Amino acid sequence: MNxxxxxxFFCFWLLNYNLMANxxxxxxxxxxxxxxITFPKDHGPHKNFRIEWWYLTANLKSDSIDDLxxxxxxxxxxxxPRSDKKSKNLDGFWMAHSAITTKNLHYxxxxxxxxxxxxxxxxxxxxxxxxxxWSITGDSKLGTIQLVSSGLDFSVSLRFSTNISPVLQGVxxxxxxxxxxxxxxxxxxxxxxxxxxxxxxxxRHIVEGVGWLDREWSSNLLNKSQLGWDWFSLHLDNGQxxxxxxVRQNDxxxxxxxxxxxxxxxxxLLKANEIQLxxxxxxxxxxxxxxxxxxxxxxxxxxxxxxxxxxxxDSWMETSFPYWExxxxxxxxxxxxGYLEMTGY
Numbered sequence: 001m002n003x004x005x006x007x008x009f010f011c012f013w014l015l016n017y018n019l020m021a022n023x024x025x026x027x028x029x030x031x032x033x034x035x036x037i038t039f040p041k042d043h044g045p046h047k048n049f050r051i052e053w054w055y056l057t058a059n060l061k062s063d064s065i066d067d068l069x070x071x072x073x074x075x076x077x078x079x080x081p082r083s084d085k086k087s088k089n090l091d092g093f094w095m096a097h098s099a100i101t102t103k104n105l106h107y108x109x110x111x112x113x114x115x116x117x118x119x120x121x122x123x124x125x126x127x128x129x130x131x132x133x134w135s136i137t138g139d140s141k142l143g144t145i146q147l148v149s150s151g152l153d154f155s156v157s158l159r160f161s162t163n164i165s166p167v168l169q170g171v172x173x174x175x176x177x178x179x180x181x182x183x184x185x186x187x188x189x190x191x192x193x194x195x196x197x198x199x200x201x202x203x204r205h206i207v208e209g210v211g212w213l214d215r216e217w218s219s220n221l222l223n224k225s226q227l228g229w230d231w232f233s234l235h236l237d238n239g240q241x242x243x244x245x246x247v248r249q250n251d252x253x254x255x256x257x258x259x260x261x262x263x264x265x266x267x268x269l270l271k272a273n274e275i276q277l278x279x280x281x282x283x284x285x286x287x288x289x290x291x292x293x294x295x296x297x298x299x300x301x302x303x304x305x306x307x308x309x310x311x312x313x314d315s316w317m318e319t320s321f322p323y324w325e326x327x328x329x330x331x332x333x334x335x336x337x338g339y340l341e342m343t344g345y
Contacts, residue, residue: 188243195208227248292310306332
């Protein structure tokens with residue numbers, strides 16, 4: 001199946017997400033709060049979940065180019081549960097996004113593959129997640145991984161390294177997306193140091209910085225009353241990390257969640273009433289009003305206020321499922337860099 005046809009099929013799947021969910025109700029595996037995430041097993045793919053992803057970002061600096069960021073994500077989408085699978089039908093597919101952003105440019109590429117082909121996949125021992133010639137490879141603990149990716153206008157080769165264990169988000173890796181339904185299994189590795197090179201417009205630049213890996217898998221990520229999410233990964237200059245997200249609901253009763261992660265990898269779960277995410281400036285991007293500046297207030301024992309700013313407001317991902325994704329900086333009571341992803345606009 002060619003890329004354009006797979007892209008069309010993916011859009012059709014998104015438009016009929018809830019209809020398909022009802023058709024296969026109770027046949028997909030859903031996130032379970034009693035499930036114990038274990039490594040290295042859960043670095044690999046999971047059967048009978050509707051969607052999962054391997055997601056990398058990096059905030060980078062270079063002596064020869066402005067500050068920049070990279071994003072690389074491999075998605076696995078399952079269309080039909082195992083109990084309904086027919087051997088000759090397309091029952092799922094892989095999709096990948098690769099992007100690079102500076103203050104003046106934003107390049108993004110998208111690729112597709114059939115789920116059961118050798119064109120894409122994820123294996124363990126040693127770890128490899130790939131589609132075509134894009135890949136992340138590394139040891140079974142993901143303590144060191146290598147990202148290789150490229151597009152028409154860019155190439156990337158980056159080494160991510162850490163000696164800190166992954167962080168289980170939510171409660172022991174069970175991450176709620178609403179008060180009533182919707183959840184995922186979710187862990188992060190926010191402590192990567194990154195070194196390597198990028199090529200932009202034919203010029204090679206040596207870069208270094210900080211990186212973040214996210215892993216999620218779910219069959220009931222959002223419910224039909226939810227519009228999308230705003231997700232922040234923040235690298236504090238003091239070495240600590242913050243993860244925050246807001247799932248927007250059509251009645252305005254948005255769901256908030258987050259975590260404050262110490263330098264040793266220990267985590268404090270932030271309560272919803274301790275998180276305030278306020279849009280302070282909008283930009284018109286592709287005819288849509290997108291919030292590109294935010295005020296983040298963390299109440300309670302933390303009691304900090306920071307203001308975020310996009311490196312490049314035009315970080316729109318013109319992919320089959322379009323969204324905004326780009327590097328940010330922040331200042332106020334705390335300073336640092338990070339990434340912001342906004343979907344459903």
